[in-house]
Amino acid sequence: MTNKTVISATDLSLTFQTNDGPVHALKDVNLNVEKGDFVSFIGPSGCGKTTFLRVMADLEHPTAGQITVNGVSPEDARKARAYGYVFQAAGLYPWRTIGGNIRLPLEIMGYAKSDQVARVKAVLELVELSGFEQKFPWQLSGGMQQRASIARALAFDADLLLMDEPFGALDEIVRDHLNEQLLHLWKRTSKTICFVTHSIPEAVYLSTRIVVMSPRPGRITDVIESPLPRDRPLDIRDTPEFLEVAHRVREGLRAGHGDAV
Amino acid sequence: MMRNLAPILTVVATLFVLWYGAAVALNAPWARDQAARAGQELGFGALVAETWSQDKPKLPAPHQVAAEIWKTTGAMVLAGRGFSKRSLFYHSWVTFSATALGFVLGTALGVALAIGIVYNRTMDMSVMPWVIASQTIPILAIAPMIIVVLNAVGISGLLPKAMISMYLSFFPVVVGMVKGLRSPGAMQLDQMRTWNASAAQTFWRLRLPSSMPYLFTSLKIGMAASLVGAIVGELPTGAVAGLGARLLAGSYYGQTIQIWSALIMAATLAAGLVGIIGLIQRITLKRMGMS
Secondary structure (H helix, E strand, C coil): CCCCEEEEEEEEEEEEEECCEEEEEEEEEEEEEECCCEEEEECCCCCCHHHHHHHHCCCCCCCEEEEEECCECHHHHHHCCCEEEECCCCCCCCCCCHHHHHHHHHHHCCCCHHHHHHHHHHHHHHCCCCCCCCCCHHHCCHHHHHHHHHHHHHCCCCCEEEEECCCCCCCHHHHHHHHHHHHHHHHHHCCEEEEEECCHHHHHHHCCEEEEEECCCCEEEEEEECCCCCCCCHHHHHCHHHHHHHHHHHHHHHHHCCCCC | CHHHHHHHHHHHHHHHHHHHHHHHHHHHHHHHHHHHHCCCCCCHHHHHHHHCCCCCCCCCCHHHHHHHHHHHCHHHHHCCCCCCCCCHHHHHHHHHHHHHHHHHHHHHHHHHHHHHHHHCHHHHHHHHHHHHHHHHCCHHHHHHHHHHHHHHCCCCCHHHHHHHHHHHHHHHHHHHHHHHHCCCCHHHHHHHHHCCCCHHHHHHHHHHHHHHHHHHHHHHHHHHHHHHHHHHHHHHHCCCCCHHHHHHHHHHCCCHHHHHHHHHHHHHHHHHHHHHHHHHHHHHHHHCCCC
């Protein structure tokens, strides 16, 4: 696998004009994400981590600076369907079965019927939901619904997965399980993943790189290359290496936040 | 079932008691008058019997209305003339056909306007005030004009009445559907955007299905409004046929029993039609997982 830059941001800024004056959601953000990376964005609320992800997805427009996704503008990348986006809520349509929900983007993108069937089957297997194709969302637990929404983002040919606190609403046990599954999935599909979270263990456990951000103005305070191997059993979280990375993330968050934390 | 039955029967019984009581109170002066002219003295029992059996009472008693309804529906069916021009079935059918056509037209117009309002900024800013203004005009004032104008251009019969039905029934549909088509959240719309979905795809796959609960609520109100529109539309047509015509003819000749039986028939028709929509709503929303 040749190293290829998937996301490249240079002096990226985004200012929202509000009635209380301008809000600097992002200020002079510089970051490169390479192909195959698992990059986590962590920071307190208002640090611009979600905004940054939305800029990558062309859901927000930067007010200054440059950003490319797969070498083109976010808009062109979105129109080329270059990424799958997983929101905080599963957002499955109640009137569609799990299979029907996963088929939705495929229908929109005009995949052939036979291809749709094969892809739905394949991604359901990937997120361990085989046999649930004909079930309706309300028949599934919250964790299973979120897995279905990840399957939906994986169903079409996008090498980039943007995830905005996908496990934020789930309990700790389900979350651990899904984190483990996500790592398996990342290894099997060799996708590039950008992952927004506010959980330090989650960020350290999942990522090859951890981007620590801080608010007012939203900016990057530290980028940590993880020394952890790519194969990570859950109990890696008790090793000294893991704790050291977690400690550095915590330090980064504290530095960015003044001495308030 | 039994637990529901008791309160329902209690309410119905109360209504009948109030109705019979009111019939006695309202019809008593006439009964006393008649008795005085004939030089008779009426006891309480005789008075009550008299107030419940007048030919043209101020308020007919329930059994009188029921007898009249039976005479003009079931009895005529048994006589093989269920669809003669004196049958309430015939008049209900006339009113129903105008109601149904007006309801379909009104729903189509309402949905079309709602789509325009949701997708077109100019329409969003300009149409709604007119829609609301249209409903502030008393329908009784505008109905004869619609009939007269359409008659002048050679349109008569069913369509003018259906137009009045449409005029009343499109309003709840517009209001409900604008809200319904706008009900998908920002996240769901963003999601469609990440898939680069076209406006048509977003409409058919997200906005329209999301609007279904709102649509059905609007349709129920629209159906009832349609029926009112059709009855009002029958009043100025010269009162030939339809429940509205029965009401008008009844009031010309002081036939209060006929008026009340037409009213009850109209209410039954409305309840039936709204009930059918409610049933379709239950089945559809259940199948869509939205109930």
